Amino acid sequence: MKSLDAKLTEIKANRASRAFIIADAKDADMAFGVRAPGPRSFLAQRGSQPAKFSPEVWSRDEFGYRNLPEFLDIIREVTHQGLVDIMLMSAYVNEQLAIKEGLFKNSHVTPAARANDTTDVWAVRHGCYTREPSQPFRSASIDHIQCGEVECDRDGSGSFTGANLGLYSITFVNELDQDREALLWYKEFREEAEQKGFRHFLEIFDPNVSSGIAPEKLGEFINDNILRTLAGVPDAGRPVFLKIVYHGPKAMEELAQYDPNLVVGILGGSAGTTYDAFRLIHDAQKYGARVALFGRKINNAEHQLAFIEMLRLITDGKISPEEAVRAYHGVLQGKGIKPTRALEEDLKLTDQAMSYDGSAKKRATVEVRDNPLAARTNETQNSKPQTQNAADWPKLVDGKPDFEKMNATQRVAYHDGRLKRTFG
Numbered sequence: 001m002k003s004l005d006a007k008l009t010e011i012k013a014n015r016a017s018r019a020f021i022i023a024d025a026k027d028a029d030m031a032f033g034v035r036a037p038g039p040r041s042f043l044a045q046r047g048s049q050p051a052k053f054s055p056e057v058w059s060r061d062e063f064g065y066r067n068l069p070e071f072l073d074i075i076r077e078v079t080h081q082g083l084v085d086i087m088l089m090s091a092y093v094n095e096q097l098a099i100k101e102g103l104f105k106n107s108h109v110t111p112a113a114r115a116n117d118t119t120d121v122w123a124v125r126h127g128c129y130t131r132e133p134s135q136p137f138r139s140a141s142i143d144h145i146q147c148g149e150v151e152c153d154r155d156g157s158g159s160f161t162g163a164n165l166g167l168y169s170i171t172f173v174n175e176l177d178q179d180r181e182a183l184l185w186y187k188e189f190r191e192e193a194e195q196k197g198f199r200h201f202l203e204i205f206d207p208n209v210s211s212g213i214a215p216e217k218l219g220e221f222i223n224d225n226i227l228r229t230l231a232g233v234p235d236a237g238r239p240v241f242l243k244i245v246y247h248g249p250k251a252m253e254e255l256a257q258y259d260p261n262l263v264v265g266i267l268g269g270s271a272g273t274t275y276d277a278f279r280l281i282h283d284a285q286k287y288g289a290r291v292a293l294f295g296r297k298i299n300n301a302e303h304q305l306a307f308i309e310m311l312r313l314i315t316d317g318k319i320s321p322e323e324a325v326r327a328y329h330g331v332l333q334g335k336g337i338k339p340t341r342a343l344e345e346d347l348k349l350t351d352q353a354m355s356y357d358g359s360a361k362k363r364a365t366v367e368v369r370d371n372p373l374a375a376r377t378n379e380t381q382n383s384k385p386q387t388q389n390a391a392d393w394p395k396l397v398d399g400k401p402d403f404e405k406m407n408a409t410q411r412v413a414y415h416d417g418r419l420k421r422t423f424g
Contacts, residue, residue: 003108004085004165008240011263011290020285020315021241021265023086024308025295026075027114027167029068030090030139031121037071038299039064044073072097074304079109081305083312088112088167088293091140099148099162113145115166115189115200118182120208133178133209134171136185142166142198158197166193167243169203172225174211183229190237201291202226202239203267219251227258241265241291246280249287256288265291271300274307274328274346278321282314302339306331322347 007019028036040048049069066074075097079087087109089097094113097103104111120134143152146160158164168189170182193200204222207213213221222244230238241263246252256264266284268277277297284292294311301307310324319327325347332339339346393414394405401414 001108002085002110004110007085007290008263012261015260018315018317019290021085021291022083022308022311022315023088023112023265023291023293024075024078024084024298025088025268025293026071026078026093026299027088027090028295028299029071029093030114030117031123033124035065035125037066037068037074038296040066040070042074042302042304043070044077046073046077049073076103078298078304078308079103079107081308082108083308084109086110086112086165086293088114088295089163090114091145094145094163095148102161110165111163112165112167112201113140113163115140115142115145115168116185118169118171118205120171120205121169130208133173133175134182134205135178136182138185138189140166142192142196146196146198152196154196164198165240166198166200167203168200168239169205170229171205171208172222173207173209174213174221179225186229190233194237199240201241201243201265203243204245206245218245219247219254222247223251223255223258226255230262243267243291243293245269246284246289249283252284252287252289256290263290265289265293268292268294268297271296272350273341273348274301274325275321275348276350277307278310278314278324279349281311282321285315302332302337303328303335 004021007021010017010019028038030036040050043066049067051063051067053063072093075087075089075093078084085108087104089111091113094111098111116136116138117140118134118136119129119132122129141150143150144162145166146152146162146164148162152160168186170186172179172182189200192198204226206218206222211218211221226242226244242255243265244255244267246266252264255262266280266289268280271277277294281292281294292311292315298304298307306328310319310328313319314321314324326343329339329343329346393410394402396402406414
């Protein structure tokens, strides 16, 4: 059984469960074009496969993005790591890795594909599409996602060589004709998906244009639209979970507590600091989210595998967001990777705008208060981190670490040493 299905079953059976679903959203090629694979600062162990550009046309620093082969290598590596539950891709990348290569055949990771691409994700260079009210559009067909052909040969088993899970997104803009049209397209998709045995999860973006709704009221607007939309949909056509902007504890609890059968997840938004990502997943889980889909937050990380492991340690309750930032920087230092930000800067919480193209500027930056990690000097950051003898850690009777009895220093020391052994 795929870990996604096992966790969904556990979450619905036990609302107190810590089971948490993490998805790596590697579907940005349906939005950003050449920039989609991200900066070449992190490459998979299989190595660099740079395109050979003419030196009289391109400088070495001018073309700083990964190409598609490098992008596919990273997806393979993250899948083999096994810490994410879902790998979200474009229909084309899904065809290359799931259908042709069989990457997910013996993996607990569930392949998924973006099933529609509304105009507010058309974030091409020099374009203006994202500034217009979102309009519905679908490039991929369900059949192409499931089997790579215009019409699948359905034998009734529900098994396909490709993905049988898709992301469908809606952007409500608080304009009657626009929102009605978006819902009509979603209705058509749901009915086709039900007929073809295709599962989906529903992504709700905040309005991508001025909606007349105060920012502090957007959570209520989104929550009501979700519940109103799904009230007319029986189980057979409902999404397996939601993906929404995190609007804070009150909005999250309101939605998560409404219906025990509704599994709520969050989207990551723009990259931000490392603490932004770690604090976001921690707080969202605390107030009811059971899924996180991080795209740019993972793809722009200095070391994606270590970043993902930190996310998993946080959701498992083994490490705090602040401790995770320090341990992550310890991994970077151990591998000789220069972090994008110094530790003190990376321990700042920034209020990131949630537009898909990331064009809006961040609104505020605050220090993490009463945090001993932020007091480290640059000299301490550049020195070799201290380690702690394993004998000093509280242990269970079987000799494994007892995380419940560890203090913050012991937890950081334990994970710092273990992660260095893993990634060093």
